[in-house]
Amino acid sequence: MLTDALKAETYRLWRDRGAVFWGFAFPGIGVFLLGIVASLFIRFVAKQQMPGAINLGSDTIGALGGAGSPITQIFFLIAAAAIFGTDYRWETWRLETPRNSRINLMLAKFAAYGLGVFLALLGMAVGGLLSGLVRAVIETSPIAPFDFATWQAGFLRGLVASWLELMVVGVITALLAVLTRTNVAAIIVTLLLAFAQAIIMGQVRIDPREPPLDALASFPALAANVVRGGPVDIGGATANGAPAAVLMLVLWIVVFGGAAILLFLRQELTRE
Amino acid sequence: MTTALQAIGLTKTFGSSGGAVQALDHFSLDIPRGGVFGVLGPNGAGKSTLFRLALGLIRPTNGEVRLLGAPAGDVGALRRIGSVIETPRFHPYLTARETLVMLSTLSGVKDPQVGVWLERVGLAEAADRRTKGFSVGMKQRLGLAAALITRPEAVILDEPTSGMDPAGIIEIRDLIRQLADKDGVTVILASHQLDEVQRVCDRVAFLAKGKVIGSGSVAEMTSSNEKLRLLATPQATVLEILGARGQVDEDAVLADVTRAQAPDLIRALAHKGVDVVEARWVGGDLERAYFFHMDAGHAD
Numbered sequence: 001m002l003t004d005a006l007k008a009e010t011y012r013l014w015r016d017r018g019a020v021f022w023g024f025a026f027p028g029i030g031v032f033l034l035g036i037v038a039s040l041f042i043r044f045v046a047k048q049q050m051p052g053a054i055n056l057g058s059d060t061i062g063a064l065g066g067a068g069s070p071i072t073q074i075f076f077l078i079a080a081a082a083i084f085g086t087d088y089r090w091e092t093w094r095l096e097t098p099r100n101s102r103i104n105l106m107l108a109k110f111a112a113y114g115l116g117v118f119l120a121l122l123g124m125a126v127g128g129l130l131s132g133l134v135r136a137v138i139e140t141s142p143i144a145p146f147d148f149a150t151w152q153a154g155f156l157r158g159l160v161a162s163w164l165e166l167m168v169v170g171v172i173t174a175l176l177a178v179l180t181r182t183n184v185a186a187i188i189v190t191l192l193l194a195f196a197q198a199i200i201m202g203q204v205r206i207d208p209r210e211p212p213l214d215a216l217a218s219f220p221a222l223a224a225n226v227v228r229g230g231p232v233d234i235g236g237a238t239a240n241g242a243p244a245a246v247l248m249l250v251l252w253i254v255v256f257g258g259a260a261i262l263l264f265l266r267q268e269l270t271r272e
Numbered sequence: 273m274t275t276a277l278q279a280i281g282l283t284k285t286f287g288s289s290g291g292a293v294q295a296l297d298h299f300s301l302d303i304p305r306g307g308v309f310g311v312l313g314p315n316g317a318g319k320s321t322l323f324r325l326a327l328g329l330i331r332p333t334n335g336e337v338r339l340l341g342a343p344a345g346d347v348g349a350l351r352r353i354g355s356v357i358e359t360p361r362f363h364p365y366l367t368a369r370e371t372l373v374m375l376s377t378l379s380g381v382k383d384p385q386v387g388v389w390l391e392r393v394g395l396a397e398a399a400d401r402r403t404k405g406f407s408v409g410m411k412q413r414l415g416l417a418a419a420l421i422t423r424p425e426a427v428i429l430d431e432p433t434s435g436m437d438p439a440g441i442i443e444i445r446d447l448i449r450q451l452a453d454k455d456g457v458t459v460i461l462a463s464h465q466l467d468e469v470q471r472v473c474d475r476v477a478f479l480a481k482g483k484v485i486g487s488g489s490v491a492e493m494t495s496s497n498e499k500l501r502l503l504a505t506p507q508a509t510v511l512e513i514l515g516a517r518g519q520v521d522e523d524a525v526l527a528d529v530t531r532a533q534a535p536d537l538i539r540a541l542a543h544k545g546v547d548v549v550e551a552r553w554v555g556g557d558l559e560r561a562y563f564f565h566m567d568a569g570h571a572d
Contacts, residue, residue, distance in 0.1 A: 008378035097328065098350040268330040269330065
């Protein structure tokens with residue numbers, strides 16, 4: 001029955017072209033275009049030459065790191081709202097809830113979102129790779145030798161960190177969509193939370209060698225950065241913090257996702 | 273044999289304290305399997321609330337509702353039921369065909385025969401159009417196809433012909449009768465269109481203020497208000513024979529007799545030398561029975 005719900009949800013989602021394009025495809029396209037625009041600017045406007053060879057492996061890992069930006073998260077919010085808020089928006093729950101269990105319907109939405117995020121992250125990595133290749137042409141720079149072993153570890157860490165971080169965004173959107181029964185409120189509130197988190201993290205100084213658990217628990221973005229092993233604003237993180245950071249991200253997903261499911265199980269669908 | 277739908281002391285209150293609205297009030301009703309059962313009542317009588325409770329969309333404040341013998345919300349029972357609650361709504365970016373594929377997949381139907389059902393509800397030509405541009409009548413037809421595509425044992429249809437043109441109403445009425453007579457599907461139908469209900473239903477229940485105020489077969493309901501209209505002379509003799517069962521209606525007399533009693537009455541009139549110019553049955557429609565029960569229900 002869960003597989004039926006998942007098949008139906010992915011079938012529906014794939015046909016919601018606007019949500020799929022802006023929510024899952026555009027981040028990859030954006031990474032590609034942004035890389036080229038930046039390269040053109042540096043080469044022809046600033047008239048500078050970036051030193052050294054272009055490292056395509058780093059470009060793909062860097063592209064994954066873009067998922068931590070609140071701007072990038074806007075696109076994933078569009079997808080999350082289209083998945084979790086669509087049945088409230090179009091009042092289609094009354095057609096669907098008698099056909100499968102509510103828990104399956106919600107789990108299928110989480111799975112569809114998770115799958116979409118995974119593919120979108122791969123798209124972002126491909127976007128980073130392609131923009132690196134184009135940059136090599138624009139900047140007439142050589143391409144650095146590819147070290148698969150180093151790249152593999154960094155890429156997997158980046159993929160896991162970004163996927164978990166975007167799943168946190170998804171479960172918060174899901175909870176808000178169920179609570180408010182509108183996808184607009186879910187988008188706005190989640191976006192405000194993402195920006196607030198980015199601002200607070202910029203202000204707080206944390207010992208990078210041993211990030212405190214309460215900080216990891218409070219800021220999913222911090223936890224994601226620790227997993228990536230490449231801090232952006234708060235200094236370098238050590239590999240020691242990664243398991244705790246993963247645990248915290250998983251806890252966010254379980255707690256908020258669980259709350260969304262529990263609320264939906266008890267929700268009275270008086271209009272939808 | 274279990275009932276199709278059984279409500280036992282069902283109460284549903286929306287809101288709380290001062291703003292509370294009681295949609296169903298210790299409501300009890302057994303809807304048997306087989307045939308077409310009509311649920312009638314004015315707006316706010318509790319029809320949609322009853323259906324939403326049965327489908328597990330909302331929870332009762334008190335009491336119990338069972339569908340095919342299983343508690344409300346039981347997915348196993350729900351998968352044997354089709355439903356159209358109020359005007360159905362669809363994802364606007366899906367076509368009619370895609371909507372049915374998605375919903376049948378959700379129900380776990382292996383061979384949904386989407387084309388057959390689209391044809392049967394008269395949407396074959398609009399199969400590949402997005403539902404965004406569908407009229408209310410087209411949405412009703414698609415909702416009906418969505419309800420039937422799982423080949424259910426029973427269907428709950430809430431105002432299935434609202435927004436349809438007269439030809440569409442006849443088509444859907446015929447389809448409903450076919451479902452009951454040929455496919456053996458129990459149809460539970462809520463409607464405001466009393467003449468339609470009379471034509472299509474076998475049994476009905478009248479609802480008012482969240483309670484059942486009358487139920488029975490359509491034949492029973494309609495025969496109870498049927499009268500024999502006699503255009504006969506001399507009228508005084510007719511009234512004398514009928515006594516309390518006679519009532520003047522312009523130039524005729526309305527006789528409160530059953531169809532079985534009618535031949536004896538005609539013989540008695542002839543025996544007394546009355547010339548019967550015309551004798552025909554009047555009333556006998558669900559509308560009269562409906563308003564009779566509504567008036568009685570509201571008087572309570």
